[in-house]
Each structure stands twice: as structure tokens, then as C-alpha cells.
Amino acid sequence: MPTIPPERAHSSELKPHQARQIAESFGSDPARYDRARPRYPDAMVERIVAESPGPDFLDVGIGTGVAARQFQAAGCGVLGVEVDARMAGWARERGFEVEVAAFEAWAPAGRAFDAVVSGQTWHWVDPVAGAAKAAEALRPGGRLAVFWNVGQPPPDVAEALSAVYRRMMPGSLASRQWTADSDGYSVLCAGAADGIREVGAFGEPEQWRFDWERSYTRDEWLDQLPTTGGHTRLSPAKLEEVLAGVGAAVDAMGGGFTMRYTTAVVTAARTGAA
DSSP: OOSOOOGOOOOOOOOOOGHHHHHSSSHHHHHHHHSSSSSOOHHHHHHHHHHHSSSSSEEOOTTSHHHHHHHHTTOOOOOOOOHHHHHHHHHHHTTTTESSGGGGGOTTTOOOOOOOEEEEEEGGGGGGHHHHHHHHEEEEEEEEEEEEEEEEOOHHHHHHHHHHHHHSTTEEEEHHHHTTTTHHHHHHHHHHHHHHHEEEEEEOOOOEEEEEEEEEEEEHHHHHHHGTTTTSSSOOOHHHHHHHHHHHHHHHHEEEEEEEEEEEEEEEEEOSSS
């Protein structure tokens, strides 16, 4: 994901939604993805449900169903749209109806929803075309809510892990993801809000945040690393090398640490008639 605003990026650099090969790389190990990826705070799920006009939800980038299960547990019916057929198959095996398509090309086919949600995925969708598609799929008053888990380890942990990446993957996103000037998620939130405004079919976007923590053991942290964008396309040998280096760093810090998370939400209600 980007670490500088798009308007300051070089024209040769791809925006996240243009990097489809990365977006479609997460399904290489859906079992690990489903097991290791962090969930979302119950307070966020409850607020989105409470501020939607009904229980019919569309989950864009449903993946293995991490967020969808939480909305389902809150009483919602969930239809998924997923670009990766491997992820879609995993979610289908667990009871979800999933249609395989890039969201921009997906057809609502006359169906209407009370909410369109997207967890950890909206940066892989064109922000304007995605908002326009969401407006097409939503009932008047329906809610678009896109959200990301933003992790920030303690400073000593951030420096120890960053040192591993600077040594093994110099210049990579992973080597600078926790530096003071890394503002990737604020850029993503701003881009989502700008896309919503440009479509002109929603009220003014709001940003919500939910703060929480999760403690990781060494093995739990290493389990989730291969599911993240900076690691999904590494060669097996390089991934093994990186995991060994990160594991050694976590061992040196006592074998675990607590990650502070903020779940950042950009949301707006559909106005008027379709």
C-alpha cells in the first residue's frame, strides 16, 4: 500500500488498485489467511449494522469471510464479491454465496443492499468506480463502509523489525511501514473519501476509529506475515529467510509483543434514488 500521497507519487508508480497482481496474490494460502489475519472490533461491526437501514450486506473483497462472519453473527445476510477464485472457494465452503469478479466490473443485476462493506480491501478497488458501483448497489439510505486495521507496534519492536527488513528487503514497504513518515492508511482513507465525494451519490463521508490491542507470540506473528502484501509474492527461499530473521528479532525481545491497532473506517450514506 502507498506511503506517499498519490499526487506526490511519480507517474510511473502504480496506485494500489492498478496493482492487480498483488490484489490477486492473497489466495495462495487461504487457510493461513483465515487463521492468522486479525478480526475487527465488535464495536465497529455493531455501529455499521446500527447505522444501516437493514440487514442485507454486500462484502466487497470478502476473502475467506473474516469480516463477513462477524456481520453474519450480528444478524446480517452477506453476499460476497471476490476477485480471487481461491478465496471465493474457501468462503463458499463455509456457507457464503460469493460471486467472482473485480468489483468495478461486477453487476448488481437489479439487487439492492442495505450496506456495502469492505475490510482491508478497498485500496485494491478504483476509489471512484468502486464508489459509483456501491451507489448502484445500495438502497437510498444504505451505507458504504470501508475499513482497515492499522497496526502500530511499540517503538522498540518497530525498530527491531524494521532493522530486519532494511537488511533483508532494503527499500521495500516492509522496511519503512512503521517509520514516522509512513502515512499509508491516512492516504487510503483520504482517497476513499475523495472517491465517495466525486461520485456525488452520498452524503459527506465520515471517518470513525476504533482502538484495540492484540498480543502476539513469535509463532502467531510469523504465521500472519506471509498473508500480508509485502510478503505474498516473495520466493519461498526469500520468505523463509525473512521469517527466520523476524523470528530471531522477536525471540530477542522475549518471544512476543503487543500490537496496538486502530481500525479506521470511511463511511457515507447513499442519498436520493438510484
